[in-house]
Amino acid sequence: MxxxxxxxxxxxxxxxxxxxxxxxxxxxxxTSLGINNIGDLPVGKNLHDHVSGSLFLKLRNLEKGLxxxxxxxxxxxxxxxxxxxxxxxxxxxxxLISAAAADGTGLDELFDPGPRAxxxxxxxxxxxxxxxxxxxxxxxxxxxxxxxxxLLPTSRGQVTLASMNATDDPIIDPGxxxxxxxRVLLREVYVRRYEQWEPHKGRAWLEGEALHRxxxxxxxxxxxxHSSHGTIVDTECNVKVIxxxxxxxxxxxxxxxxxxxxxxMYVIAEATAAMILEDEVPRA
Numbered sequence: 001m002x003x004x005x006x007x008x009x010x011x012x013x014x015x016x017x018x019x020x021x022x023x024x025x026x027x028x029x030x031t032s033l034g035i036n037n038i039g040d041l042p043v044g045k046n047l048h049d050h051v052s053g054s055l056f057l058k059l060r061n062l063e064k065g066l067x068x069x070x071x072x073x074x075x076x077x078x079x080x081x082x083x084x085x086x087x088x089x090x091x092x093x094x095x096l097i098s099a100a101a102a103d104g105t106g107l108d109e110l111f112d113p114g115p116r117a118x119x120x121x122x123x124x125x126x127x128x129x130x131x132x133x134x135x136x137x138x139x140x141x142x143x144x145x146x147x148x149x150x151l152l153p154t155s156r157g158q159v160t161l162a163s164m165n166a167t168d169d170p171i172i173d174p175g176x177x178x179x180x181x182x183r184v185l186l187r188e189v190y191v192r193r194y195e196q197w198e199p200h201k202g203r204a205w206l207e208g209e210a211l212h213r214x215x216x217x218x219x220x221x222x223x224x225x226h227s228s229h230g231t232i233v234d235t236e237c238n239v240k241v242i243x244x245x246x247x248x249x250x251x252x253x254x255x256x257x258x259x260x261x262x263x264x265m266y267v268i269a270e271a272t273a274a275m276i277l278e279d280e281v282p283r284a
Contacts, residue, residue, distance in 0.1 A: 127145045153256055237252060
């Protein structure tokens with residue numbers, strides 16, 4: 001258990017601070033967990049993530065050394081980060097998304113008006129899988145992979161407390177692919193990806209073998225802001241109803257962005273640091 005002041009209760013939620021980070025969980029029932037209410041903030045709602053999955057391709061002509069694990073694949077630049085040469089994005093046609101919007105939500109409500117980068121493609125010179133699946137292939141130079149990311153998911157999940165014990169894992173419902181829009185987007189993109197190698201066979205492959213597994217990317221976002229349920233932080237990242245406490249991480253983003261989040265995180269951190277300095281450092 002974490003003693004006060006490290007437990008910061010608000011109505012229906014519990015905010016736990018550890019060092020300089022803040023994680024919020026919807027308590028689900030403040031009374032049942034013995035939480036005293038000091039505010040009403042939608043912590044733990046609006047959870048979203050970049051869902052991803054890979055196709056694995058077995059290489060021909062292994063003597064060319066085209067993947068990690070082959071002794072001939074030895075350029076140093078491929079071992080400093082992910083072994084890719086390029087990343088591309090595609091826009092799914094509006095008519096396809098409109099047909100999928102069985103939830104009764106308009107396109108402009110799901111995404112800002114105009115073309116958006118819905119999907120990201122990578123070709124990785126290794127059989128890269130990810131969290132959420134036990135499927136693995138050895139890095140022996142025989143396979144490459146094509147990770148595909150759903151950049152603008154419309155599905156939302158939530159985080160709730162299991163108990164008042166800080167060592168108990170929270171209950172995380174990621175809500176992956178819970179909207180028809182997301183399911184149609186991912187199905188369509190795997191059809192297109194497959195047909196790069198087997199023209200005109202992608203849809204039959206998907207319907208016949210069905211893609212059973214997806215894995216999450218490493219970003220779980222937006223536990224601290226929600227455009228329709230209200231906000232937890234103000235425009236300077238201050239947590240409402242609690243003085244001198246800020247959140248400076250990706251969880252403050254109310255919507256997914258069609259990009260990797262590392263650069264955005266740097267911007268948020270720099271901006272928050274500047275605001276703290278402006279507030280705390282006496283002016284000459």
